[in-house]
Amino acid sequence: MSFSPPKRRLVLTACLSLTLIALLTLSFTTFAVQERSLAVPVPETPQPALDVEAPPPAADDPPSPPESPQGGEVEEFEYSPLVRGPPTQSFRDNLRNDTKYITSWISAGWTNDVMTYANLIYLGSLTDRVPVIGMFTPSHIGGDVPPIPFGEVFDVPRFNDESGIQIVEWDEVKDPESQVVDDLGCWNVWEAVQYNEHHPRGSSVPDWLKLDISYTKAPNWVKLIPDYPHDMCSTFWSLARLSFPEERARNIGNPLASPVHNATLDPDDHMLCFDYLYYACAQQSTDFEHDYAPTWRYVMSHLHWTERIETIASLYVRQVFNVPVEAEMPPYIAVHVRHGDFANWCWAAEKPEDCFAPLPVIARRVREVQEELYARRGIDVPMSRVIITSDEQDPAWWDEVSALGWHTIDHKVAGTAEAFGRWYPVILDAAIQSGAVGFVGTDRSTYSIISRRRVETWNDGATRMVMWGYKGADDH
Secondary structure (H helix, E strand, O other), X not given: OOOOOOOOEEEEOOOOOHHHHHHHHOOOOOOOOEXXXXXXXXXXXXXXXXXXXXXXXOOOOOOOOOOOOOOOEEEEOOOOOOEOOOOEOOHHHHEOOOOXXXXXXXXXXXXXXXXXXXXHHHHHXXXXXXXXXXXXXXXXXXXXXXXXXXXXXXXXXXXXXXXXXXXXXXXXXXXXXXXXXXXXXXXXXXXXXXXXXXOOOOOOHHHHOOEEEEEEEOOHHHEOOOOOXXXXXXXXXXXXXXXXXXXXXXXXXXXXXXXXXXXXXOOOOOEEEEEEOOOEEOOOOOXXXXXXXXXXXXXXXXXXXXXXXXXXXXXXXXXXXXXXXXXXXOOOEEEEEOOHHHHHHOOOOOOHHHOXXXXXXXXXXXXXXXXXXXXXXXXXXXXXXXXXXXXXXXXXXXXXXXXXXXXXXOHHHHOHHHHXXXXXXXXXXXXXXXXXXXXXXXXXXXXXXXXXXXXHHHHOOEEEEEOOOOOXXXXX
16 A cells, blocks of 8 residues: 655645635536535636645655746745655654654544544644644545645644644655565553454554554553443553653553564563543543533644645535635534434434434524523524534435525535545534534534534633434423
């Protein structure tokens, strides 16, 4: 497998912002708009100034033969001070001797993977190590889709500036085209916190990075609730103990052989490594649902979208509300309704149709958000400025949505995947939700939980979560 993130940063000396470029050059052949749903037209010919097909520039660039500037463009090359230079064939050749690092892998749906990388970053801040972040790998969008770089989704330079935590991406450390398979010793946390799978948590990220991992099972005391099978949480400070010499020395010495080279290595000290950190927490496994959550406060609240993502999301919202590009964006409310696989958790409902809250109940939550916004901030958001996203497939349900006057974005009709790639429907929905002044989500959905946090923190918004699982679950 090979993975090729962007190699160069181009600085436009004309100083036109990406938004202005988009507005000046966006010319579409048709505007296929369905009633109450958006169909973003796909340009018939490429729009190079908007650059919607190409990935965004990388934060750090490898050397390239000098080229004469053309069209007012000046090339700018730079590398992170957290590594020795441009990406190398073996990752170890690029690690600074005066710096320690920490890394981990992802192994779930996209939102959970964002939370996993955020937990890695927070753990790095506790242990005075530089977090090394991998790419996002596909799960719900199809295994044939290539990974997408972390820095194509989130503004890494802005994060480094605003959070006070310095992170680096794997493609800045090791050349993504390298065929060198590096050996690495890592901690196996997964086997210490759950009792059904007797092996480290699987992930495709080490394969993409050409890493051959030798795992050592973490001690049982990393688990938040000992011997309790219904909670898989490990705690940040118990994991942090393993990053320091004394505790590390007490728990090494029994590594498993790596799958490629059959190497047996103790967990690395220079590049500290854990198999899976999604279930890492501060005090309880539901940390993110509470306002004290340190990973949200110190990490995720600073993980803003790239300017490119924000620009595309803004264009979608303007179209769905028919707002001219020169006009101010009106405040809106976003709703996220998750059904789908949640039907597997409806054991408390007497009838299947009793499991999820009906649309009138969701509309009641929207009205609560409207009332709070008006009372607290004097903002009046009518029902005609509500955007809803859902995995619901029942056409009758969507007819009810239309009757409420709400809007939705049909990414299939819009051709979002064709225009931007198959990663973008899920990413753009999250970005659109994060731009709202009000949000109504689905209880226990991590996608809703994180959107709620973004709206509250970034926009001083009003939010509600709809309860579900049995008839009347959201009665209040």
